[in-house]
Amino acid sequence: MNQPLQRPGLTPALHVLPDMPAIWQDLDLDFDSAAERLVRRHDADGALRDLPIMDLRLWAVKNGAGRFALVPLAGHEPERPLRSTAFSQLASRLGAPAEFVRDKLPAELQLATLNYLLAATDRPLSTQLRLRGEEVSAIVSERYAPLDAEAFVEALRSALVDHGVLDAVRVRALTTGPIDHLRLVLPGEQATVKVGDVSHLGLDVTTSSFARSSIHVSGMVWRLVCTNGLRAPSSMGSFSFRHVGESQRLRDGLRDAVPTALAHSRGVMGRWRAAVGTYIDEVASVIDGLRELSVGERALVGEELRQEAQVKELPERVSVYDLVNAITASAHAAEPLRRLEVEEVAGTVLHRHVRAA
Secondary structure, eight states, rough: OOOOOTTTTTOOOOOOBSSSEEEEEEEEEEEHHHHHHHHHHHHHHOEEEEEEESOOGEEEEEEETEEEEEEEETOOSOOOBBBBBHHHHHHHTTOOOOHHHHSSSSSHHHHHHHHHHHHHSOOOOOOOEETTTTTTEEEEEEEEEOOHHHHHHHHHHHHHTTTOTTTTTTEEEEEOOOOOOOEEEEEEEEEEEEETTEEEEEEEEOSSSSSOOEEEEEEEEEEEETEEEOOOTTEEEEEEEEEOOHHHHHHHHHHHHHHHHHHHHHHHHHHOOOOOOOEEEEEHHHHTTTSOOHHHHHHHHHHHHHHHHHHHOOOSSSEEEHHHHHHHHOOOOHHHHHHHHHHHHHOOOHHHHHOOO
């Protein structure tokens, strides 16, 4: 078993503070109620402030009560403990293997490694510390364009108003944490794919206040009976805007992406309806070929198919509809960001095997 390197007389490894917890919640709210909930959760995580740093080489990493902390050499700011994301971003900026330094070295070597790399950098390291309270939640470049929780939901609301769908959407899932995600569905645009099996048109909108994600807008189809989400693949109806430049660019991007992604999600719905009558042979080989999924995730897809068919062995032939449902059902077991990635794999399978309606 791998254990942190430890020698007599050396201090145990320093720790990082946890990030804002990732929470996925299935719900049924109007947009404004869901937006308020998202903003409240971020408010509870601590007051947000950006601290510009002209040259990070004039700061040091220190032992702050057993935790990694940043402190200026001039002593003009208090020491600020690092959260997990901020530590990883600092290590990446310095070219250090974050997990190895964090998990495998004693405190003396952790500090020596990071401070040596800070001092050895041959150019100024201008940056921004994203603070939550007194904790460093993220370390970003001076080019970072914020669109934090309150500004983000305001910009998205404006885009929905401009497109005339604010009153029509329902928020059926909300994720908060290092990654924020709103799943918007349009109950007025639905299709009965099978008897008793209704799917709604929708959008997934994802962002981050911690430089963990660009703003993503993706068309999707939401299955009412089991709350499965089927996301458009990145090659079809998925749009991204990095948090760089001006914040207005992000607002403008959202305004344009909402109607465009909705148009693409109608294409996904057409393929979804056609998937019921489209079949795949050699299912085991097809599942094994889903290399975007881990071995465990592929096994879970097979288990979902067996349970749905009420058989002990994996069927040789299934409809694309059943295979896609198995993938989206397996996504429920994943952590929030990975759940969205698995649902996009389902969209890729649909796009690969079913022609546009």
